[in-house]
Amino acid sequence: MSTEQYEQSRTCDSCGYEEKRLLDELSAAFEQTRAWGEPCPQCGSTEFSESASMPGLSRSVLSIWATNDGLSFSQQDEDLVIASRDNLELILEFLDSPSTHIWKRRVLASALHVLWYNAYPKTSQVAGFTFTYEIDSLDDDFLSDEEDITFEEYEDDSCCFQQVSPESFYDEEFAAKVAEEINKRAPLFIELGADSAEEFGNPLWYLHDYLREAFEKYAGKSTN
Ligand SMILES: [Zn+2]
Structure with a gap:
């Protein structure tokens, strides 16, 4: 620590x-x-x-979070908070670990889909905007959908701002890499939702609809 x-x-x-x-x-x-x-x-x-x-997310912080159902980084949109590119390896490690609490594994599964979604040019939520941000804070704040709030808070430190074009956030190669990790885990994702699959009519009920649908469309296209 x-x-x-x-x-x-x-x-x-x-x-x-x-x-x-x-x-x-x-x-x-x-x-x-x-x-x-x-x-x-x-x-x-x-x-x-x-x-x-x-x-930022570290292995020590994540290992406490993963096994404590009562602790959260954020009570809302925790998957968005975790979904930072630098965290890919940690996300996969704790997602795959059977000692991670099932609800946390679902959050990590969702975070992995968010990573793909934000990196894939056709779905990236950063499309069409130019952001102003603090150079030192190139982290998960960016990939959340709450940029506006975060940026306003930083506006006082105007010495540290820089304009960035949205192209720097797309990364088709990274998206493909994440998609491969998602595809490898298809049986795991079904297993993670199995206990309520009937109730929700879908084994992937714990993923946001927009993520699930976008990825299914993408995966369908790439195998045809
Ligand atoms: Zn007072």
């Missing part, structure tokens, strides 16, 4: 009182351990504007 510290700050919505604290890698990584529930020491309010720096 890294010994790096991650800063978290919050400002009271009622009186404007500002606080900062440092978290270690594991505490900073998970939404549950980042939670800062104490009321404002000055006025007792519990409404805050918060910001936090978070560690």
Whole structure:
């Protein structure tokens, strides 16, 4: 585990009182351990504007996440948070591991599809835009669909911004590589959804429809 510290700050919505604290890698990584529930020491309010720096995905963080159903990087769109190109090997490792909790394996299966979707030129969600972003933060924020929020938060640090064209995010070769990994695991994906396949009428019920449908279309095309 890294010994790096991650800063978290919050400002009271009622009186404007500002606080900062440092978290270690594991505490900073998970939404549950980042939670800062104490009321404002000055006025007792519990409404805050918060910001936090978070560690990138590492094997040590992922191994804790993989076996703890109560810990999440984010309670929403966790697959999008994980789906960063640099994480491909880690995603595959923990997806394949039988000791990873089944719900986490489903999230990783979804993240793998998101990786393909974002890299494949015809489905990439970054199509047609030019982004402004902080050079040092070329990470999963990008491949989420919440870019706008993230970028606005960074706008104060205008020294660190650069224009980037969307072509830098497409990568057909990478998409093909990820597609191959997905195809190899077709039986695993069915197994991961088997217990509720009848209920949902589809063994891949745990994937977003847009991902499943886009990939089926792609895979169908490439084998014909
Ligand atoms: Zn206050």
